[in-house]
Amino acid sequence: MAKGQCTNQELSNLLNELWKLDVNRMKPGRDYKIDLQGKAGFVSEGSNSARDCARAPLFSHVNENKLKSIDTYAYFITLLDNYETSTGVAEQVTKEELQENSLFLDAVLKTEVMKCAHRYLVSKGRAQSDMAQFKRQLYDIWFKLYRRDKSGAEDSCGFEHVFVGETKHGREIMGLHNWIQFYNLEKQNIVDYKGYKARDKKDTPDEDDHVLNLQFSWNGLVKPVGGCFIGVSPEFEVALYTIIFLLSGEHMTNVRVKVDEYLLEIVVYRFGRYIGTSYPKLISSNNRDL
Incomplete structure (x- = not known):
């Protein structure tokens, strides 16, 4: 590649x-x-202090009826409360949660x-042509615990890492590259x-724009910059990251692609046989030939 x-x-x-x-x-x-507001400032490495250049939330409106009525969104949302956010804390997966993953x-x-x-x-x-085998492959890549x-x-x-987000020893935000989860946490003032x-x-x-580089805090921790698709479906992100x-x-792996009007760098880290993290980095978003 x-x-x-x-x-x-x-x-x-x-x-x-x-x-x-x-x-x-x-x-x-x-x-x-979305309400973009101000350009975020520099945050020094290891710091959890950042100037707030956006007094209002990023999302001023989301069509929640659509989130509930489209299966991939609805099932995706059921997965967001299935995880312990802190690394080092063992995940306890219930039969109900296994079923939610499968659905x-x-x-x-x-x-x-x-x-x-x-x-x-x-x-x-x-990948194998048999869809059941492909589903097992996807399950291992995305849901197998490590x-x-x-x-x-x-x-x-x-x-968990890509779509839900984690914290490392209470000092650092890791992952959380999904707009639905971001909106969900904004609603809860988290x-x-x-x-x-x-x-x-x-x-x-x-x-x-459907892709943003943004800065945010979560439970008192600051993420200096995080890449995130906005408005895309769960299936688009799963497909994109799985392919790479x-x-x-x-x-x-970091690969540069032109998708619609966006010039992006897609970054995927491998954790053995599983996805460690994956996210988009917006390079440019205009209609010029790039």
């Missing part, structure tokens, strides 16, 4: 196909509204987004949006 500063054209073409198939993606201005994957696998991703991975020899804190028990999985992080002075995001994970056997 091509990495570095060159845009991966094959992967860009595939992701644009997934983008077009993502009929469950929320529409900015109608299904949700979520069933819903995702019914979408055209994941069907397309599956066909591509089969063509590359990275030890993120080497001194503790099985305390983490790819889904997350405090601090402002957007532009790539440079000329690259200010718009309120209809399975195409590369390296510990860290």
Whole structure:
């Protein structure tokens, strides 16, 4: 897989196909509204103090009826309270939670987004054509527990880290790269949006952008910058990160792609046979040829 500063054209073409198939993606201005407010400031390494450049929440409106009525969103939301946020604390998975994981994957696998991703991975020899086997593969990649804190028990999985978020020894936010979880925590006054992080002075995001670099605090801890898709469906993110994970056997993969109007760097870390983390980094968001 091509990495570095060159845009991966094959992967860009595939992701644009997934983008077009993502009929469950929320529409900015109608299904949700965001309030970008100010540009976030610099946070020194190890610091949990940040100037608040956004007095109001990031999300001023989200169509909750749509979240409840679309299966992939509804099942996704049931998973958000299934985890201990602190690393080093063993996860206790109930039969009900195992069933919730399975129902979520069933819903995702019914979408055209994941069907397309599956066909591509089969063509590359990275997945079996049998859908039941592919579901087991997805389950292992995303939900199989592992030890993120080497001194503790099985305390983490790819889904928890990427979509739910974790804290490390009460000192550092890890993961939490999902807009639905961010909105969910904002509603509970647990997350405090601090402002957007532009790539440079000329690259200010718009309120209809589907990708943001942002800064926030969570339970008294500050994440200086985190990349996040906005409004996309759960199946789009699962498909995107799964494809990149399975195409590369390296510990860290960073690939540059052009998706819709966004020039992105997609970063995926491998934790053995499982996803350690994955997120988008917005490089630019305009309609010029990039």
